[in-house]
Amino acid sequence: MDTKTKILDAAERLIVELGADKASMRKITEEAGVNVAAINYHFGSKDNLISAIVTRFLTPLEEEQTQRLKEVMEKAGTNAPVLEDLLRTQLAPLHEFTVTHPDWMNVFHQFAAAYENEDFFKQNLKNILEKKLIYLADCMARALPNVPEMTLLRRIAFFRISAFGIMQGECMMEESIAVLGIDRDPKAMLEELIHYIAAGLRADPVPA
Numbered sequence: 001m002d003t004k005t006k007i008l009d010a011a012e013r014l015i016v017e018l019g020a021d022k023a024s025m026r027k028i029t030e031e032a033g034v035n036v037a038a039i040n041y042h043f044g045s046k047d048n049l050i051s052a053i054v055t056r057f058l059t060p061l062e063e064e065q066t067q068r069l070k071e072v073m074e075k076a077g078t079n080a081p082v083l084e085d086l087l088r089t090q091l092a093p094l095h096e097f098t099v100t101h102p103d104w105m106n107v108f109h110q111f112a113a114a115y116e117n118e119d120f121f122k123q124n125l126k127n128i129l130e131k132k133l134i135y136l137a138d139c140m141a142r143a144l145p146n147v148p149e150m151t152l153l154r155r156i157a158f159f160r161i162s163a164f165g166i167m168q169g170e171c172m173m174e175e176s177i178a179v180l181g182i183d184r185d186p187k188a189m190l191e192e193l194i195h196y197i198a199a200g201l202r203a204d205p206v207p208a
Contacts, residue, residue, distance in 0.1 A: 004042045006032045012053050016106075020113035050114045051124040057107070058128055064093045066132050073139055083143040083201060087159075087194045090136070094163055095190055133160075144201060151205045159197055 010032035014023040043049040068089035115121040
């Protein structure tokens with residue numbers, strides 16, 4: 001394993017296990033078996049190191065969503081894509097991600113807390129998400145040509161908030177499932193969510 005990967009793995013383990021406050025640079029170097037000079041050489045700062053971890057963590061998800069989005073658009077050709085298919089390209093990978101990373105939200109919050117500069121963290125997320133989000137908005141506009149642009153952009157933002165809630169894991173649903181007696185069928189719940197969000201995206205604009 002190369003030095004850069006050792007540092008990334010060590011930093012990720014310590015941030016998850018100890019929390020952002022206790023995962024000091026000294027402990028990271030000890031865990032990785034390297035010196036501080038190696039971290040400075042490969043990353044330059046703790047914020048750059050954390051950025052590299054977040055990028056490594058989220059990029060595969062973003063790439064999978066983008067690839068599925070492209071496949072739907074290629075299938076549609078010159079026709080308008082089906083809105084539900086577009087939503088599925090984003091929500092299905094999210095669901096798969098939460099299954100394989102059940103503690104992801106805790107991990108993500110720890111990463112966010114580890115940044116010394118909050119603006120740096122926000123910029124890093126923007127860099128990861130920006131191209132995919134712009135492409136998604138273009139695809140949605142083709143699926144919903146009658147929805148005014150600003151209305152659609154607001155609704156895409158609402159949709160992403162909903163999607164972020166999904167990424168917080170199934171524990172968010174536990175109380176409702178228990179109280180309401182919901183049948184825990186992941187596929188059925190995902191499809192219900194897709195149709196629920198699609199209805200909101202298609203809804204008539206709010207009267208001026």
